[in-house]
Amino acid sequence: MPPAAAEPLTPERILETTEEVLRRFGPTKATVVDVARALGVSHGSVYRHFPSKAALREAVTDRWLARSVVMLEEIASAPTGSAPSKLESWLEALFEAKRHKAGADPELFATYTVLLAENSGVVDAHLTQLIDQLARIIDEGVSAGSLAAPDVPAAARAVFDATGRFHDPQYAADWLSPTIITEFEAVTALIVRGLRA
DSSP: OOOOTTOOOOOOHHHHHHHHHHHHOOOTOOOHHHHHHHHHHHHHHHHSSSSSSHHHHHHHHHHHHHHHHHHHHHHTOOSSSSSHHHHHHHHHHHHHHHHHHHHHHHHHHHHHHHHHHHHHHHHHHHHHHHHHHHHHHHHHHHHHHHHHOSSSHHHHHHHHEEEEEETTTGGGGGGGGGTTTHHHHHHHHHHHHHHBO
């Protein structure tokens, strides 16, 4: 990516460039100096926005994870649709987002898998957001009488855990299986049937 000196140096621009540098060099070789060079600035300029390499890597990981949260929030907070159908849509959207990331850009997906292991606090916050979204959908269904769950937070966590094979990066190789969609649909149908009131 050629440097564009006329553009102001913003955190967002640094994060976009960091993503490109990570894609090019991988997580073990990419440095803040590489990011600065790609931006056409000194590494000190990058450090003014992100105080350390770890902070930059954490921010780029958080940015990557946040994309999923925003898209899934649209489903969770939609004013229309039944809770069971929202639950199915939410699980399908999460699975498709993960499969797309893994398939469309395998190098960057592998890089983020490494970064996720480094940034447990960011990952924990991300997982909490996702499980909270599930809890809101289930609670909506309980309130409407379409779902039954005596302990909504526990049910949300159980749904998330039960579908782990379809969103946890450690299972990314499974997502290439020709039967994975059928397997996903079977698990989702079982979960929704189990929660129906």
